[in-house]
Amino acid sequence: MRSPVATVAEAAGAAPRPAERRDPARTRAQILEAALVEFAQKGLDGARVDQIAARAGANKRMLYHYFGNKEDLFLAVLERTYDDIRGREAALHLEDMAPVAGMRRLVEFSFGYYTRNPYFISLLNSENLHRARHLRRSARIRQMHSPLVHMIGDLLRRGQAAGVFRRDVDPVQLYISIAGMGYFYFSNVHTLSTIFAADLATPEACARRAAHIVEVVLGYLRPIDWEGG
Amino acid sequence: MRSPVATVAEAAGAAPRPAERRDPARTRAQILEAALVEFAQKGLDGARVDQIAARAGANKRMLYHYFGNKEDLFLAVLERTYDDIRGREAALHLEDMAPVAGMRRLVEFSFGYYTRNPYFISLLNSENLHRARHLRRSARIRQMHSPLVHMIGDLLRRGQAAGVFRRDVDPVQLYISIAGMGYFYFSNVHTLSTIFAADLATPEACARRAAHIVEVVLGYLRPIDWEGG
Amino acid sequence: MRSPVATVAEAAGAAPRPAERRDPARTRAQILEAALVEFAQKGLDGARVDQIAARAGANKRMLYHYFGNKEDLFLAVLERTYDDIRGREAALHLEDMAPVAGMRRLVEFSFGYYTRNPYFISLLNSENLHRARHLRRSARIRQMHSPLVHMIGDLLRRGQAAGVFRRDVDPVQLYISIAGMGYFYFSNVHTLSTIFAADLATPEACARRAAHIVEVVLGYLRPIDWEGG
Amino acid sequence: MRSPVATVAEAAGAAPRPAERRDPARTRAQILEAALVEFAQKGLDGARVDQIAARAGANKRMLYHYFGNKEDLFLAVLERTYDDIRGREAALHLEDMAPVAGMRRLVEFSFGYYTRNPYFISLLNSENLHRARHLRRSARIRQMHSPLVHMIGDLLRRGQAAGVFRRDVDPVQLYISIAGMGYFYFSNVHTLSTIFAADLATPEACARRAAHIVEVVLGYLRPIDWEGG
DNA sequence: GATGAATGAGTGTTCATTCAT
DNA sequence: AATGAATGAACACTCATTCAT
Numbered sequence: 001m002r003s004p005v006a007t008v009a010e011a012a013g014a015a016p017r018p019a020e021r022r023d024p025a026r027t028r029a030q031i032l033e034a035a036l037v038e039f040a041q042k043g044l045d046g047a048r049v050d051q052i053a054a055r056a057g058a059n060k061r062m063l064y065h066y067f068g069n070k071e072d073l074f075l076a077v078l079e080r081t082y083d084d085i086r087g088r089e090a091a092l093h094l095e096d097m098a099p100v101a102g103m104r105r106l107v108e109f110s111f112g113y114y115t116r117n118p119y120f121i122s123l124l125n126s127e128n129l130h131r132a133r134h135l136r137r138s139a140r141i142r143q144m145h146s147p148l149v150h151m152i153g154d155l156l157r158r159g160q161a162a163g164v165f166r167r168d169v170d171p172v173q174l175y176i177s178i179a180g181m182g183y184f185y186f187s188n189v190h191t192l193s194t195i196f197a198a199d200l201a202t203p204e205a206c207a208r209r210a211a212h213i214v215e216v217v218l219g220y221l222r223p224i225d226w227e228g229g
Numbered sequence: 230m231r232s233p234v235a236t237v238a239e240a241a242g243a244a245p246r247p248a249e250r251r252d253p254a255r256t257r258a259q260i261l262e263a264a265l266v267e268f269a270q271k272g273l274d275g276a277r278v279d280q281i282a283a284r285a286g287a288n289k290r291m292l293y294h295y296f297g298n299k300e301d302l303f304l305a306v307l308e309r310t311y312d313d314i315r316g317r318e319a320a321l322h323l324e325d326m327a328p329v330a331g332m333r334r335l336v337e338f339s340f341g342y343y344t345r346n347p348y349f350i351s352l353l354n355s356e357n358l359h360r361a362r363h364l365r366r367s368a369r370i371r372q373m374h375s376p377l378v379h380m381i382g383d384l385l386r387r388g389q390a391a392g393v394f395r396r397d398v399d400p401v402q403l404y405i406s407i408a409g410m411g412y413f414y415f416s417n418v419h420t421l422s423t424i425f426a427a428d429l430a431t432p433e434a435c436a437r438r439a440a441h442i443v444e445v446v447l448g449y450l451r452p453i454d455w456e457g458g
Numbered sequence: 459m460r461s462p463v464a465t466v467a468e469a470a471g472a473a474p475r476p477a478e479r480r481d482p483a484r485t486r487a488q489i490l491e492a493a494l495v496e497f498a499q500k501g502l503d504g505a506r507v508d509q510i511a512a513r514a515g516a517n518k519r520m521l522y523h524y525f526g527n528k529e530d531l532f533l534a535v536l537e538r539t540y541d542d543i544r545g546r547e548a549a550l551h552l553e554d555m556a557p558v559a560g561m562r563r564l565v566e567f568s569f570g571y572y573t574r575n576p577y578f579i580s581l582l583n584s585e586n587l588h589r590a591r592h593l594r595r596s597a598r599i600r601q602m603h604s605p606l607v608h609m610i611g612d613l614l615r616r617g618q619a620a621g622v623f624r625r626d627v628d629p630v631q632l633y634i635s636i637a638g639m640g641y642f643y644f645s646n647v648h649t650l651s652t653i654f655a656a657d658l659a660t661p662e663a664c665a666r667r668a669a670h671i672v673e674v675v676l677g678y679l680r681p682i683d684w685e686g687g
Numbered sequence: 688m689r690s691p692v693a694t695v696a697e698a699a700g701a702a703p704r705p706a707e708r709r710d711p712a713r714t715r716a717q718i719l720e721a722a723l724v725e726f727a728q729k730g731l732d733g734a735r736v737d738q739i740a741a742r743a744g745a746n747k748r749m750l751y752h753y754f755g756n757k758e759d760l761f762l763a764v765l766e767r768t769y770d771d772i773r774g775r776e777a778a779l780h781l782e783d784m785a786p787v788a789g790m791r792r793l794v795e796f797s798f799g800y801y802t803r804n805p806y807f808i809s810l811l812n813s814e815n816l817h818r819a820r821h822l823r824r825s826a827r828i829r830q831m832h833s834p835l836v837h838m839i840g841d842l843l844r845r846g847q848a849a850g851v852f853r854r855d856v857d858p859v860q861l862y863i864s865i866a867g868m869g870y871f872y873f874s875n876v877h878t879l880s881t882i883f884a885a886d887l888a889t890p891e892a893c894a895r896r897a898a899h900i901v902e903v904v905l906g907y908l909r910p911i912d913w914e915g916g
Numbered sequence: 917g918a919t920g921a922a923t924g925a926g927t928g929t930t931c932a933t934t935c936a937t
Numbered sequence: 938a939a940t941g942a943a944t945g946a947a948c949a950c951t952c953a954t955t956c957a958t
Contacts, residue, residue, distance in 0.1 A: 024942060043358050045274035049928060059944050061930085070928065124420060125354045129272050132419035142423060166448070172425065173441040177410045184409030187416065190361035191353060194371060196401065212402040219395070219449035253917070278953060288919050290955085299953065482938070501816050503732035507932060517940050519934085528932065582878060583812045587730050590877035600881060624906070630883065631899040638871030639864045645874065648819035649811060652829060654859065670860040677853070677907035711921065736949060746923050748951080757949065 028066045030056040035063075036077050040119030044074055044126045074126075075134040079141055081123055085113060086144045094151050099159030100218065106151060107217050111182040111210045121187045149175045156221075165221045174217075181213045257295045259285040265306050269348030273303055273355045303355075304363040308370055310352055314342060315373045323380050328388030329447065335380060336446050340411040340439045350416050378404045385450075394450045403446075410442045486524045488514040493525075494535050498577030502532055502584045532584075533592040537599055539581055543571060544602045552609050557617030558676065564609060565675050569640040569668045579645050607633045614679075623679045632675070639671045715753045717743040722754075723764045727806030731761055731813045761813075762821040766828055768810055772800060773831045781838050786846030787905060793838060794904050798869040798897045808874045836862045843908075852908045861904070868900045 034056035038047045049070055053060040067073040092109055094102035114121060127135055135141050152171040159165030185192070185200065193200045200209070263285035267276045278299055282289040296302040321338055323331035343350060356364055364370050381400040388394030414421070414429065422429045429438075492514035496505045507528055511518040525531040550567055552560035572579060585593055593599050610629040617623030643650070643658065651658045658667070721743035725734045736757055740747040754760040779796055781789035801808060814822055822828050839858040846852030872879070872887065880887045887896070 043272060043274055045272055122358060124417060128417050128419045129351060132423045135420055135423050176414055177445055180410045180413030181406045183413045185405055188353060188357050190357045191364055194361045194364050216406055216449045220445045501730060501732055503730055580816060582875060586875050586877045587809060590881045593878055593881050634872055635868045635903055638868045642867030642870045643863055646811060646815050648815045649822055652819045652822050674864055674907045678903045
């Protein structure tokens with residue numbers, strides 16, 4: 001079960017409300033949210049424990065009380081993040097949708113998740129800079145396979161059966177392509193915006209990008225002529 | 230102009246040869262190479278000035294003498310890196326190739342660059358974590374537009390004229406997609422390998438990935454039925 | 459009055475039995491015993507209040523409730539310890555023994571106390587490192603003179619009268635010598651064992667040491683030739 | 688070879704003279720001396736790195752530069768201390784002295800060393816509290832056997848041959864007894880002074896103590912009647 | 917040009933103690 | 938009586954940078 005908070009990003013952005021004293025669960029949650037923001041904005045190495053505590057409105061000691069140390073706190077943030085995305089992915093119900101519509105929805109969901117959770121990408125980049133050191137320690141995360149791969153496989157099978165999708169498509173590769181076309185756009189939004197002298201973060205630019213990715217995926221998936229022949 | 234060194238990666242991997250004393254250019258180059266490795270492996274915040282100097286076999290003071298400070302050194306590394314990739318991109322001559330073959334070659338070059346320059350991606354991630362702060366200061370980099378966008382535009386035009394490529398394709402979007410499908414794979418190779426319990430860094434896995442990206446791009450670019458009709 | 463516990467060492471070693479809730483005396487005693495062990499093993503500065511509470515199976519707050527603070531707890535441990543040794547010393551009844559046998563017994567008791575109360579020495583070392591700061595605050599301890607000095611004086615008088623002990627022996631100095639020859643052996647058992655590359659803590663080594671000290675004391679106390687003449 | 692400094696204590700007590708900047712050897716030595724004082728006064732756990740640096744008039748960073756960390760600094764102090772005492776012991780030349788005079792001199796030297804080096808005992812106590820952890824790491828110290836044991840053996844042999852010393856005396860045990868009778872006096876000077884309500888640290892008290900120890904040792908070593916018979 | 921010693925602000929972490937229940 | 942969360946000062950240690958030679 002995921003927390004009732006709408007998204008990780010919303011939770012993180014929420015100002016720590018004054019909070020009556022002595023609410024351990026609340027303190028813990030506020031530290032976790034503050035850590036999410038700090039780690040995402042500064043990276044694991046650039047993040048400051050003091051800053052996290054300050055942002056959480058908590059005593060620094062509590063951070064160590066609840067999470068052990070900076071690295072374990074980072075892992076906790078990572079777990080919470082994977083928890084969130086996996087939960088939202090699982091909530092996608094594409095079984096009843098037509099293959100093309102389902103694939104479109106999946107791509108748009110994937111892209112949309114990045115826009116609604118701007119901290120997600122930075123967190124993953126930090127984890128990869130550290131060679132997935134924390135993630136590898138977490139049996140919990142390792143078990144959370146993305147349901148998207150299975151969903152893609154199902155859509156492909158149904159689409160191929162209906163003659164609307166090409167054959168010989170690896171669902172894992174396609175999953176990575178869908179993710180990558182959106183991820184890279186946001187991950188490198190600052191350098192790309194600088195190089196192209198244009199703000200790629202505007203809603204309009206994002207919408208154009210999303211449309212393009214859908215086009216690429218659906219264009220690629222079109223049946224091959226001789227297959228139909 | 231790029232340095233005579235074969236590739237950034239090779240330069241970085243090269244052991245600093247004993248070097249006769251008092252060779253300013255050599256000292257400077259060794260510091261730059263050591264910095265590339267350190268920044269790529271640890272990120273801007275995780276990198277240690279001492280380590281760079283040690284790896285370069287140089288005195289720490291020289292680092293400040295030649296590059297001012299850590300941030301400026303990072304910028305120098307960044308400029309050298311863009312210098313390299315832009316140079317190699319420019320060396321791609323696709324004008325004489327058939328559109329499909331040219332596009333295939335472009336995609337393979339893009340993907341291949343990541344494999345030959347493993348530090349490139351990490352460096353860009355660091356720069357984006359810091360909101361392109363250094364890149365924005367560098368007029369030099371800002372002027373280095375990737376010739377790939379223009380090359381893609383040219384291929385598209387020629388392919389469309391020949392009826393082998395679809396219409397209504399934005400070269401910038403396509404450029405980002407091609408880059409993203411490869412970039413994300415390497416950028417997140419550690420988390421993806423962990424999640425999928427497979428080593429995505431093997432030559433075989435990379436080859437499969439490259440082939441898939443080519444398939445996606447060329448599959449997407451196929452003309453649309455009614456367009457041809 | 460001493461506590462009913464057999465010895466300080468035994469008390470310390472005793473596992474805190476499950477203990478029904480709400481047994482103030484028991485809680486207090488367990489904290490005191492846990493503190494004895496922790497202070498002896500780590501010293502006053504190295505001891506951790508958390509560790510004492512954990513070892514006592516008590517809440518940390520109780521520690522402050524019963525003993526005020528860490529320093530006062532240390533003093534309480536010290537008082538309990540002096541309480542114990544003074545009580546045992548007083549239980550030595552040498553009045554009816556022959557001087558030589560009495561002196562032998564006194565020396566053996568003194569040495570044996572260290573072996574049976576391994577925490578005693580470490581505690582005294584801590585107190586001396588802190589210049590007897592706590593002990594000086596304790597009127598109770600200051601009044602507990604060791605009955606051993608008086609016993610030595612009595613044995614000396616009786617032995618001199620019987621011609622078996624030399625004259626001009628200061629009971630306080632002899633008391634310190636007897637204590638010192640054993641104390642130093644245990645206090646420095648780790649460095650001495652390392653330097654001499656032998657384990658001085660074995661029962662055999664201790665027995666040899668005790669025999670030697672008896673020899674030194676009795677050898678020293680032999681009447682001087684011309685005295686008897 | 689020992690440093691030309693008269694004694695460890697003197698060196699430690701010396702005020703760090705202003706010292707022209709940029710004198711690495713001097714800086715290192717001052718840190719070592721300041722550490723000796725701090726560790727002796729507060730113990731390993733009570734000692735503060737900041738305080739050592741301040742006392743040395745050095746930057747804290749230098750302490751880590753030269754000695755690695757607090758524990759290694761403690762070991763360095765320990766090595767310096769053993770270096771000093773072993774050197775002074777070796778400088779005792781008792782070969783040409785008559786056995787009784789030589790033994791007296793040895794006992795007085797041993798006791799005197801404690802008075803001239805008040806930090807020595809506290810340091811050893813700290814090391815023993817930590818179970819000789821540092822000493823065991825130091826091959827250098829482990830090889831420094833005290834020449835006193837050999838000297839005692841030699842004196843015993845010569846004295847026994849001359850009929851002035853008893854037989855069956857273990858030189859190691861006697862060494863420990865001589866050391867212990869002085870060590871304990873100083874190690875526990877604060878508690879003993881408190882208990883006996885007298886300042887045992889005065890020169891007069893020390894002189895009386897030294898005389899007593901000589902009496903005990905020489906008294907013990909007197910030949911046994913029947914041995915001479 | 918080149919070196920290595922020196923610096924001070926900060927970094928993650930720990931601790932004895934107190935507050936609220 | 939008893940609990941566990943909360944606190945702020947301090948702790949060992951690190952870092953990018955500069956000084957003196």
